[in-house]
Amino acid sequence: MDTQRLAGRKALITGGAQGMGAAIAVHWAAQGAAVCVADLNEEGVAQVAADIRAAGGQATHFKLDVTDEDQTKAAVAHVVKEFGEINLLLNNAGVNKPTIFPNTPKENYDFIMGVNAWGAFNVMKQVSQQMIDQGPSKDFPGKIINVGSILSREAFLDVIPYSMSKHAVLGLIKGGAKALVDHNITVNGYGPGVVRTELWEQLDKDLVEIGMFEKQGQSMDSLAANMILMKRYSFPEDVVGTASFLASAESDYMTGQLIMIDGGMVLH
Numbered sequence: 001m002d003t004q005r006l007a008g009r010k011a012l013i014t015g016g017a018q019g020m021g022a023a024i025a026v027h028w029a030a031q032g033a034a035v036c037v038a039d040l041n042e043e044g045v046a047q048v049a050a051d052i053r054a055a056g057g058q059a060t061h062f063k064l065d066v067t068d069e070d071q072t073k074a075a076v077a078h079v080v081k082e083f084g085e086i087n088l089l090l091n092n093a094g095v096n097k098p099t100i101f102p103n104t105p106k107e108n109y110d111f112i113m114g115v116n117a118w119g120a121f122n123v124m125k126q127v128s129q130q131m132i133d134q135g136p137s138k139d140f141p142g143k144i145i146n147v148g149s150i151l152s153r154e155a156f157l158d159v160i161p162y163s164m165s166k167h168a169v170l171g172l173i174k175g176g177a178k179a180l181v182d183h184n185i186t187v188n189g190y191g192p193g194v195v196r197t198e199l200w201e202q203l204d205k206d207l208v209e210i211g212m213f214e215k216q217g218q219s220m221d222s223l224a225a226n227m228i229l230m231k232r233y234s235f236p237e238d239v240v241g242t243a244s245f246l247a248s249a250e251s252d253y254m255t256g257q258l259i260m261i262d263g264g265m266v267l268h
Contacts, residue, residue, distance in 0.1 A: 005248050007032035008139055010083035012075065014066055014123055015093030017044025019197030020147070023236035024090060024243045025049075029057030031244060033088065036079045038064035058083075066093045066119030072126045085134050088247055089127045091120045091146040094165075096199065098158040098206050109161045116165030120146055120172055124187075128176070132183050142185035145246045146173050148258050150193045150266045158212050166191075170258055177256030186255040190242050193262025194223050194233040229264025 006028055013028075015021040016037035022044075025037045029052040037045040037052075042063035052059035060082045062075045079086045095115045099108050124144055131142040152170040155163035169189065176187035194200065200220065207219045220233045242261050245251055260266055 001030055003030065003032055005031040005244065006088075009033035009088045009143075009247060010079060010086050011035045011088035011090065011247070012038060012079050012086055012123075012127060013090040013092060014038050014064060014119075015147075016048055016061075016090075017041035019199055020192065020195060020236045020239050020243075021090070021092040022048045024092070024240050025059070026052060026055075026057075027240040027244060028247060029059055030055070031248075033247070034058040034083045036060045036062055036075070036082065038062040038075050039093070040065055064093075066123050067114050069122060069126070072122055076126050076130050080130065085137075086127060086130055087134075087137055087140065087142050089124065089144045090243065090247075091123050091144065091169075093119055093123075094147065094199070096159060096162045096203055098162075098203065098210055098212070099160075100158055100210055100212075101160045104161065112161040113165050113168070116162065117168040117172075120169055124172060124176060128180055128183075128185060131185050132180075136184035140249060141252060142180075142183070143247055143251075144176065144180070144185060144187045145243065146176075146187065146189040148173070148189045148191040150191055150260065150262045152189075152191050152258060153260070153266050153268060158207065158210065173258055174256050181255060186252070188246050188251065188254055188257045188259070190239065190246065190259045190261050191266075192234065192239055193228065193260075193265040194220055195239065196220065196233055196235050223265075227265055228262070232263065234261070234263060 017039035045061035049059040049061040149166040151163040152166040
């Protein structure tokens, strides 16, 4: 691994207590980035940051509700205080709770759209303003990476609010790229498919509960067998390479793009 690939990057990672966010935080730190790991789960992000420091990396943590503007401003200020600036964002925080439409309560819609759409918008808004206020770096552009999904380009009947929220993330990528290009800030994203994380483990239980599958584990196995060309679901380790590419100088001539990392699940 190139331990200098991300040297000079000062990153905020939301949803970093576990799963893909935690794996990317560790991977980026090993490549020289200074990372602030943020999440509502303060114990989780404190442990991720401690593990990074124990391995010789630079890390801090922050308890963050991405839907709260004041907390988000404070998180950005924390990164600037610790690292001097912020020039990289991984907008990763996300939630899901399946329901069968039209029996979807407003509370379900508000919860998912609140975190996945408004939360992503809120964090990107605060971070991009800080990047603008800092002025363009002479060394590299600001980079914003918004985490989409296969459901940024598709929709399933049992997760319609989640699909809507991830379509919104795609709009945020495209619109943000246009809004921020003159400030030397790029906006891109990646779309995972079926990733075995704590979020999907809970989703798997929820799908059994609403009658979509008969037993736990069946959802991932069924999707792998019937919808994924590579015939397997993925793990966070399958995602970290693309995330590092988007964080590095190798992607400097990219903006407004969503890269799919789904094993061939959505082919467009």
